[in-house]
Amino acid sequence: MEISGAELVIRLLERQGIEFICGIPGGSNLPIYDVLRDSSIKHILARHEQGAGFMSQGMARTTGKAAVCMATSGPGVTNLLTAIADASLDSIPIVAITGQVSASLIGTDAFQEVDTYGLSIPITKHNFLVQSAKDLLTVIPEAFRLAESGRPGPVVVDIPKNVQKEMVEFESYPEIGIKQPLPMCNEKYLEKAVAMISGARRPVIYAGGGIIAAGATDDLIRFAHKNSIPVVTTLMGLGAYPHGDPHYLGMLGMHGERATNMIMEEADLLIALGVRFDDRAVGKSCEFCKHADILHIDIDRSEIGKIKPSNFSIVGDVGHALKAFADRVEPSIRIGWSARVSSLRMLHPEILPDKEDFFHPMNLLRVTSESLSEQSIITTDVGQHQMWVAKGYPFKKPRTLLTSGGLGTMGFGLPNAIGAALANPDRRVVCVSGDGSILMNIQELATLAEHHLNVKVLIMNNNRLGLVRQQQAMFFEERYFASTFDSSPDFVAIAKGFGVPAFDLSEEENPSLFLRKLLGQDGPCVINIPIDFDNKVLPMVPPECANREMIGG
Amino acid sequence: MHNYGIDLLVRNHAGVMSQITGLFSRRNFNLEGIICGPVGKGDESRMILTVADDSKLEQIVLQLEKLYDVIEVKRVEDSPLTEVLAQL
Numbered sequence: 145m146e147i148s149g150a151e152l153v154i155r156l157l158e159r160q161g162i163e164f165i166c167g168i169p170g171g172s173n174l175p176i177y178d179v180l181r182d183s184s185i186k187h188i189l190a191r192h193e194q195g196a197g198f199m200s201q202g203m204a205r206t207t208g209k210a211a212v213c214m215a216t217s218g219p220g221v222t223n224l225l226t227a228i229a230d231a232s233l234d235s236i237p238i239v240a241i242t243g244q245v246s247a248s249l250i251g252t253d254a255f256q257e258v259d260t261y262g263l264s265i266p267i268t269k270h271n272f273l274v275q276s277a278k279d280l281l282t283v284i285p286e287a288f289r290l291a292e293s294g295r296p297g298p299v300v301v302d303i304p305k306n307v308q309k310e311m312v313e314f315e316s317y318p319e320i321g322i323k324q325p326l327p328m329c330n331e332k333y334l335e336k337a338v339a340m341i342s343g344a345r346r347p348v349i350y351a352g353g354g355i356i357a358a359g360a361t362d363d364l365i366r367f368a369h370k371n372s373i374p375v376v377t378t379l380m381g382l383g384a385y386p387h388g389d390p391h392y393l394g395m396l397g398m399h400g401e402r403a404t405n406m407i408m409e410e411a412d413l414l415i416a417l418g419v420r421f422d423d424r425a426v427g428k429s430c431e432f433c434k435h436a437d438i439l440h441i442d443i444d445r446s447e448i449g450k451i452k453p454s455n456f457s458i459v460g461d462v463g464h465a466l467k468a469f470a471d472r473v474e475p476s477i478r479i480g481w482s483a484r485v486s487s488l489r490m491l492h493p494e495i496l497p498d499k500e501d502f503f504h505p506m507n508l509l510r511v512t513s514e515s516l517s518e519q520s521i522i523t524t525d526v527g528q529h530q531m532w533v534a535k536g537y538p539f540k541k542p543r544t545l546l547t548s549g550g551l552g553t554m555g556f557g558l559p560n561a562i563g564a565a566l567a568n569p570d571r572r573v574v575c576v577s578g579d580g581s582i583l584m585n586i587q588e589l590a591t592l593a594e595h596h597l598n599v600k601v602l603i604m605n606n607n608r609l610g611l612v613r614q615q616q617a618m619f620f621e622e623r624y625f626a627s628t629f630d631s632s633p634d635f636v637a638i639a640k641g642f643g644v645p646a647f648d649l650s651e652e653e654n655p656s657l658f659l660r661k662l663l664g665q666d667g668p669c670v671i672n673i674p675i676d677f678d679n680k681v682l683p684m685v686p687p688e689c690a691n692r693e694m695i696g697g
Numbered sequence: 698m699h700n701y702g703i704d705l706l707v708r709n710h711a712g713v714m715s716q717i718t719g720l721f722s723r724r725n726f727n728l729e730g731i732i733c734g735p736v737g738k739g740d741e742s743r744m745i746l747t748v749a750d751d752s753k754l755e756q757i758v759l760q761l762e763k764l765y766d767v768i769e770v771k772r773v774e775d776s777p778l779t780e781v782l783a784q785l
Contacts, residue, residue, distance in 0.1 A: 261712050266723040270765040273712060290765065446759035 149277030150175035150308040153241065154183050156284040160320050162212050164566055166190050166199035170216025171256060173243025175308035188566065188595070191587035193220050195559040197227020198585070200238045202563020205546045206521060208357070210237040210291040210299075211563070217244050218256030221263065221302075226553060229267040231298040233550025234380060235357060237291035238298045240264075244273070246306040260302040269297030274304070277312035288321030295444045296357060326358070326443060329460035334468045340439055340456060341473055344413035346481045347373050348433075350396065352425075353380030353549065354418015354442060356542040360463035361385070364417070366470040372478040373415070374485050376404055378425045379534055380549040381418070387538035393489075397425035398685045399531045403492040405683075405691040407485055411436040418442060418462045421451035422550070423688075431690035441465045495682070495697055502656055503649075503675055505529060505604055509536040511656055512574060512602070515663040520572040521546065521564045525557040525581030528610035531681040533576050555584030558601060562588060565597035572598050574663065579605040579635070586638065592668050593643035600663055601639075601670045606677040607632045614680050618695060619687075628677075639670035646670040700729055700747040700782070701754055702773035708766045709735050709742040716766050717744060726757050730782040741768065745778045 147155070153176055157165070166188040169177040180187055190196035193215040203211035215224045221242050231238050245254045264271045270290050272283045280303070287299040341347060355364055361384050368375050368391045375385045376396040385392050393404040408414070414436040419425070426432040429451050440447075440454035441462050448457040458465060497504040502511075509532060518540040524530040524547045539545050546564060548556040561575035582603050592599055613627040639646035649671055652658040662669055683697025707713050714733065721728040730747040748757060754772075761770050 262715055262719075265712075265715055265719040271712075444763070446756065446763060450756060 146311050146313045148175065148179070148308065149280055149303070149310045149312060151179045152277060152280050152312060153284065153303065153308070154179040154185070155317070156280065157212060158184060159317060160285070160288055164188055164203065165212045165214055166196040166563065167214030168193055168196060168216065168220060170220050170243065172217035172245055172305050173214060173220075173303075173308070175305065176214070176241070176243065176303070188562075188591065190559070191590050192585065193223035194227050194555065195585050195588040195591065197224045197238070197240065198230070198556055198559035199563035199566070199591075201227060201231055201236050202523070202546060202560035202565075203567040204231075204236050204238050205560065206543050206564045207567050208237075208359070208543070210239050210288050211567075212239050212241060214241050215243070216256065217242065217260065218258045220256075221258055221260045225263060225267065226551075228264060228298045228300065230548055230551040230553045230556065232267045232269065234548065235296050235353060236298065237296035239287045239291050240298060240300045242300060242302045243308070244302045244304040247275070247304045248306065250304065260300065264300040264302075267298070268300050271300040271302065273302045274307050277307050277310040278314070280307075280312070281314060281318050285318050285321035289324065290321075292323040294324070294326070326461035326464070327459070329441070329458045329465045329468070333456075333458045334465060336456060337439055337441070337458060337465070338469060338472045340413060340437070341371065341415065341469065344437075346411050346484070347413040347415055348408055348411040348436070349373050349375040350378075350414055350416045350419055351375060351381045351384050352378040352417065352419030354462050355381055355384040355466075358418060358443075358461060358463035359542070360466045361542050363463065363466035363470045365389070367466055367473065370470060371473045371476050372482055374407060376400070376408065378419055378422065378549070379547060382534060382545045383539040383542045386540040388540070395534050397427065397691060398687075399535060399681055399683070400691070401492070401494050401535070402683050402694060402697045403489045403494075405685070405694060406492060407488050408433050409435070409692050410484065410488075414438045416440040416454070417466065420447045426451065427685050427691040427693075428689055431692070492697075503673065505532040505675055505679060506536040508602070508604070508659070508673060509533060509576070511659055512576075512663060513538050515660045516572055516574065518544070520544065520574065521561075521568065523547070523557045523561040523564060523573065523575045525577040525584075526552045526554045527578045527581060528614065528679070528681050529576050529578045529581075529604040531611070535681070554581040557581060558585050558592070559588045561599045561601070562592055562595070562597060565599050566595070569598070572663070573600070575599060575601045577601060577603050578610060579603055579607055579629070579632070580609045582635070583633070589639055589642035589644050589670070596667055598666055599668050601668075603635050603670065603672050604675050605632075605635070605672055606675050606679070608677045610677065610679075611681070613677070614684075617680070618684065635670060635672045644668050644670050646672070649673045701750060702775075702778060703746040703748065703758065703761065704771040704773050705744040705746065705761065705767055706736075706769040707742050707744055708768065709740055710766075713742065713766045716764055717746070717761070720760055720764065721757075724756075724760060726753055727751065730778055732778055732781070747778055747782060
């Protein structure tokens, strides 16, 4: 058969099982859009390419399958870069297909020309500049295989316009790109790891996003229960272990609970599973769990010893390791260690705000969680509200929290919520944001209105860049600068202007009942919630300090 | 100064040099010398890199091994390139 490169791209994406493409057309990807018009794939027209990138992330983060975004050359690509870098740091599988100027114009500073290949090298798992339409037969399936296999990540496929228009003749379509089986852990190493765990007196499980990527939640629970081991998770690991379980100690690190970080100080074995010892989690790395041996298991060999040397490590599927641990460890109640953990938790209880203070973010989140099911999806932006969600929202299932862990991108929440709602039409999605973050991708309210999705946006509004202000208060002797907004937008009017129903919770007689009612309704809405700007996220470990040096709480 | 050699076999295409040097700049690794040329039928290239003796060598090799375009990574103690570079 003979078809154009553009048609080949779309046919290969259809065969790949892609349901949605989020993107924006422009001069250099119009041939692809011309074919997409008649495709079974539904196109979601974002209002900014970064929004398109984050929508595809919302699909990928909730389903675990690679999702697709598109942009044209030049500014389309530069706008997309933040979402790609974000996916890279959080190991999220997306395939970004970008238009490029025709090959004869590359290097001439043509209109809307930018070096997509060069710009995307440091922020992708891999990137391709397609030289001929025939190459698409291998590149497109390969892009999906790469994005989903091993440690997932973003892949960019840059396609010059002449390649999109070029006719290509081929016999049959290639096999679709599928996730390769994960490498198994070495049997002898697993035996040794089990012996280490059995020999430890004060073990702690440190679980990260790798558990979620591996789908290993059930075996993690079985392992922790059978051997009575306390579990901490990273920000990316929230949902990998159910909140409320007696062994669960919540998130560790910069905004972990005091008891959690103190318990880790006393550990003699740290079982690090699908984690990368990020500085927000471990603080000053040479001081982290100083008295513990480290058993590190990860799919990515370069993470072993990158930040902190381990006493023993296994490179392979953490799901395989957890199944082996859960099967092979002897049941134990670890009476001494369990008692010590309980007493540290009693000694340093989580400090909660007065329940009557309805407009405290922690109380707002409690009411929110009571109004939703454990399958509901929460997305956040970045700042104080994000940390309040991490601390205060009782995540019980994997892939229910979508948050920008590695890159910390403000503007992440709304487009991710849209992507999550598209891929999960029967689930409720709540985007918890702040008045600083929401402005960074607020244009996507137009996309939300257009598709009338089940997304509720809660804007915790302190008219400040709250976490910046908090750091100025705590570490810069209250020299506040550039953290307070002089003008405060009317978010209710703005949302209504976009065609999204909107409310101000402070104007309601019974805000708690009103919030519950709104969260129970179908369709989109924006809820502005004024909060006190003096609220702080505590405890907090000062940047570059040891976790035991936390302040407050 | 003592230099360590890294011998790479890579896919030969226009962007491969950027992939390798991009990794070094992205991760703040020090790249001292580089020599490169196509081998076999021309669809593969051999690259010899020298890096200063530093503690990051292990991490450099692990990161290089992850690159899609890198087919093989070997560490070499006595790289002939060290002598070539000394004559520059």
